[in-house]
Amino acid sequence: MTSLTHCPAPAKLNLFLHVTGRRPDGYHLLQTAFQLIDRGDVLHVHLRDDKELRRTSDIPGVPEEQDLVIRAAKLLQAEVLRRTGMLPRGANIAVDKVLPMGGGLGGGSSDAATVLMALNKLWNAGLKREELMALGLPLGADIPFFIFGETAFAEGVGEALQAVDVPDCWYVVIEPGVSVPTAQIFTSEHLTRNTPPVNMAAFCSYYSEQRELKQFGKNDLQQVATRLYPQVAKAIEWLAQFGDARMTGSGACVFCAFADEGQANAVLEKARGVWTAWKAKSLKKHPIAAKLI
Known part of the structure; x- marks a missing residue:
């Protein structure tokens, strides 16, 4: 080969x-x-x-x-x-x-x-x-x-x-049009660094018991990124009309989960001409990891 x-x-x-x-x-x-x-x-x-x-x-x-x-x-x-x-x-x-x-x-x-x-x-x-x-x-x-x-x-x-296992779903992801340097977020004086630890059992039970697609916890980096990049804050505010919208990683992209593809498509249609947005399905496994290792 x-x-x-x-x-x-x-x-x-x-x-x-x-x-x-x-x-x-x-x-x-x-x-x-x-x-x-x-x-x-x-x-x-x-x-x-x-x-x-x-x-x-x-x-x-x-x-x-x-x-x-x-x-x-x-x-x-x-x-x-x-x-x-x-x-x-x-x-x-x-x-x-x-x-x-x-x-x-x-x-x-x-x-x-x-x-x-x-x-x-x-x-x-x-x-x-x-x-x-x-x-x-x-x-x-x-x-x-x-x-x-x-x-x-x-x-x-x-x-x-x-x-861990979480429910399958579809995501709508918005690209706010800015690039957020990870180091800038982690070195910010506004970043909180003392969120109490949670255990994995609490995370797993949250997803096994809930009936709504509301995410666990929060993203501590979001408050810093939205302060520095208003576009990220606007994307979260817009997407939050349709569900529990939040930022991924240190930003800038914002996502919201939906139970089926039809719901995701409906939100994408509303985003047309307003945001650069796309949909994606959750994956249980990496597409090639099992084949190559």
Whole structure:
């Protein structure tokens, strides 16, 4: 096998996101629930005859050497060299970019996770899921989740993951038209960092008992993002007409859950000409994780 094409890199939504503290090294302690959805980027990976790792698609504003897909590929290539004494073949990596940057959907992290899984297969590297998760963590706290590959309750900096079950639904997602830098939100003096921890059992029982599509908890980053970016606040206010609307991640995208596709379509019709919006279905499992690891 010398190539893997049309590899999905799905987006994620944070169903809730609490900041419960801060470590001495500056990293924030979080609790969140990650939900995969059926919209995302698509990657194509082709092995080369040399050892070079190249991105063959242009992504405005992201130099090739800074792209998480290249950095992740280099990490795995170095790990294979360390384990086997042999440097594996290089690769051309093309990214069909769909997800907005700075949207809180995990696009760059998902791309990196898909590259790690694809090259692990193409190079016959044999790394287990947990090993790939650990390899990707230094590049981004969301990368382990995408390799974990299913709905998860997360703690720590986002890397301590446990599988959970939540009801299937459809989401309407609004792109407010701004890119929100994660670091700007986490360094804000307005960010609260003392939300009391919750346990996973409380989260699971909430979804098993409720009859309305109202999300658990809140997103502690939302108050900071809406203060800095009025467009995010406007998107939340507009979408809240139809349900429990909130921001995902550190922003900027905003989502609301609906029981069926028809309800999502009705809201999308109302958003036409007002917002850049789309619908997506929740996913229980990553589309390719089980096939590649």
